[in-house]
Amino acid sequence: MSPKEPNEKNGDERAPADGAPEKPAGPTPAAHTEETPEPAGAPPRDEAAPAVAEVPKSPGPVKFLFISKYALIHDLAWDVVKEGSEVRYHIMSKADREVGDGFVEKAERWEDFKDWADVIVFDDCEFGPLVERLRREGKAVIGGGTYTDRLEMDRDFGQEEMKAVGMTTLPRWEFTSFEDAIAFIKENPGRYVVKPSGRAQNEKILSFVGQEEDGLDLLMMLERYRQGWASKIKSFQLQKYAAGVEIAVGAFFNGTEFITPVFINFEHKRMFNDEIGPQTGEMGTAGFWMGPNRLFNETLLRMKDRLAAGKYVGYMDINCIVNSRGIYPLEFTCRFGYPTINLQVEGVLSKWSEFLPAMARG
Secondary structure, three states, X not given: OOEOOOOOOOOOOOOOOOOOOOOOOOOOHHHHHOOOOOOOOOOOOOOOOOOOOOOOOOOOOXXXXXXXXXXXXXXXXXXXXXXXXXXXXXXXXXXHOOOOOOOOOEOOOHHHHOOOOOEEEEOOOOOHHHHHHHHHOOOOEEEOOXXXXXXXXXXXXXXXXXXXXXXXXXXXXXXXXXXXXXXXXHHOOOOEEEEEOHHHHHOHHHOEEOOOOOOXXXXXXXXXXXXXXXXXXXXXXXXXXXXXXXEEXXXXXXXXXXXXXXXXXXXXXXXXXXXXEEEEEEEEEEEEEEOOOHHHHOOHHHHHHHHHHOOOEEEEEEEEEEEOOEEEEEEEEOOOOOOHHHHHHHHEOOOHHXXXXXXXXX
């Protein structure tokens, strides 16, 4: 994939957390070649799989079926249309089905276009069983399976997988009861970050970074969550706070290996400028492409064998806190990022109507 040159187209300082690891993260980059246990839920390596249908290269346009949960991927679909390819776009959420009208042709039922499409693109996680079924049928699919769904949606599992491949993670505690979490902080005062697991993590306003060294502000927030969100937040994580720069590294994965260059990005989550306002899903992102580096080698690259075993195809990202002590990965994004993909569409020279099929073919 060819990145554009930047001009071609258009955290505050805090004390380190007690208990944060003292050593730099993990072994040297070469460590990723060592054998690691198979990921939970991934198929055995020697499992026979049908050959992926050959995607037409040229001449003639490639036919794409985009399947979206909440109407997020239309900008990429429109770019593919402008490059001369045929597109059908199915949005599962009835409330969002008018999004993109007039730009891309819609599909009321994606099943009607499953065999018509050369490439099927899923824009979100939690499509795992469907993605795996289509791959067994020999379809060329961009999307994650049950393993990568769990990586993103189950924070505790994601952290365990990070540890298993040699990443350095921050101390964390998993809770299903707000009363238990409140009692824990009272017994162990300190700065923590609260992060919901499962679908509740999509409500970014529920993520809270403690500011007080005694944890009193977090106790107040947990009490508010207990009163107003207990039915929605079934489980959540308390993670030890660590000062540093929040930075993410992402790359596309073709089912076997990562495609370089990698994408270094910084998310802006507060609603307003100067870090003012509540947390949002993401108000904006700044990023740039570069070759493999220490951040990539010590985090994302170590997931290569696990992603290959899970037959993952698509974009993969790990958000981290980086400081003088090391690199501390926080969470996985096993799908396109928003608005990350919009940045990437503007900053890549390669035609997406050629790159996406090539990635789907491996």
